[in-house]
Amino acid sequence: MSDLIERGATAPLAVSADWSELRDWIALLKPRVMTLVVFTGAVGLAVAPGHIHPLLGAVAILCIALGAGAAGCINMWYDRDIDAVMRRTIRRPIPAGRIAPEAALAFGVFLSGFSVVLMGLVTNWVAGAWLAGSILYYVFIYTMWLKRRTPQNIVIGGAAGAFPPIIGWVAVTGGVDVLPLILFAIVFFWTPPHFWSLSLWAHDDYQRAGVPMLPVVSGARETRRQIMLYTVLLAPLGLLPTLLGLAGWVYGAFALSLGAGFLFHAWRVLREPQDAAGVSLAGDTAARAAFRFSLLHLAGLFTALTLDHWLRAAGMIH
Structure with missing residues (x-):
């Protein structure tokens, strides 16, 4: 027993x-x-x-x-x-x-x-x-x-x-074909602002480990500029499938609104109150918000593309 x-x-x-x-x-x-x-x-x-x-x-x-x-x-x-x-x-x-x-x-x-x-x-x-x-x-x-x-x-x-x-x-x-190459380019240009938004508030970790992330090597101010630059390049890429006739207006409407939203968050990161070195005086709240929105941005774009494809295949939109 x-x-x-x-x-x-x-x-x-x-x-x-x-x-x-x-x-x-x-x-x-x-x-x-x-x-x-x-x-x-x-x-x-x-x-x-x-x-x-x-x-x-x-x-x-x-x-x-x-x-x-x-x-x-x-x-x-x-x-x-x-x-x-x-x-x-x-x-x-x-x-x-x-x-x-x-x-x-x-x-x-x-x-x-x-x-x-x-x-x-x-x-x-x-x-x-x-x-x-x-x-x-x-x-x-x-x-x-x-x-x-x-x-x-x-x-x-x-x-x-x-x-x-x-x-x-x-x-x-x-x-x-052309469409998958555009999707490749979207993810490629999305990655830097997505990851650099994270690295702005995790740069101490990278500095301790000796990893040359952009905030460690070039500073927070330059990282903020680069986030803005890549987001500006990303926004028109998101619209490209519609502009080339590879997707319809449903996708285009989502791409326009999501691109504008990401630009807004990148602008907030750039203009966040910061010291002379570009270090946030508010705990990188804008960078954290931009990181979270970047996930919504990519998920929204790809979901909208799938929805648009299915609606067009069913003949519900042109």
């Missing part, structure tokens, strides 16, 4: 430990980043001309998710030294000692290969090649080369996060 009681008492603890370890492995895949990647990839697939079986489409989106997660996992393996000194990353599984670096690397490499091969087999090898290219770009160009060497790391490295709409499109069509 005492044996049964002891086993019953320890069982919940064992289940809890197993769930905790599973959460750590999931955390290696950067699920928050993966959510955005999956969403933009799914939109690329949804608006592509032609037809793909729903099951194959779901597998293609899964491959995009696994590829993004694999790249994030290898990124965590490589950046474990700087993650250990940054407040917002110190609790990640590798620096916290819950997962061995070698195990994380093996996990990331396996998922990379698996996602690319599965994508090639299920859809086409052109899509597999684009997925492989996005993983390699994120790992070698951004993580290992740019991130620790230049304040332009986010600008050039932003291409890695802009590939999914192209991958989703190619999974259906087997080739690239």
Whole structure:
């Protein structure tokens, strides 16, 4: 009887430990980043001309998710030294000692290969090649080369996060066209103001880790100017699908309002009360608001594009 009681008492603890370890492995895949990647990839697939079986489409989106997660996992393996000194990353599984670096690397490499091969087999090898290219770009160009060497790391490295709409499109069509390239450009130019808004109020972490983010290298005032500049460049890009006849007025109305909203937030970041060095006197409240709105901006644009596509396909709008 005492044996049964002891086993019953320890069982919940064992289940809890197993769930905790599973959460750590999931955390290696950067699920928050993966959510955005999956969403933009799914939109690329949804608006592509032609037809793909729903099951194959779901597998293609899964491959995009696994590829993004694999790249994030290898990124965590490589950046474990700087993650250990940054407040917002110190609790990640590798620096916290819950997962061995070698195990994380093996996990990331396996998922990379698996996602690319599965994508090639299920859809086409052109899509597999684009997925492989996005993983390699994120790992070698951004993580290992740019991130620790230049304040332009986010600008050039932003291409890695802009590939999914192209991958989703190619999974259906087997080739690239104008619309997915515009979607790539939108994500590419959206990334700097999105990430620099975050880095304005997290610059102490980057400075402590020696990562040359723009606020650390060029200061807060220049970062504010760059946020405004890239948002000005982004706004007309958002309207381009409608201007070129690739999307209708429903998308255009959303793109116009969302672009204006992002410009307003970027202007607030630029004009926020600040000292001579550009450091906020109000706790970077405008930068935090701009960061949050940037997520709404991108999600809104891609959702509107999908809605516009479906309405036009159903003949409800022209």
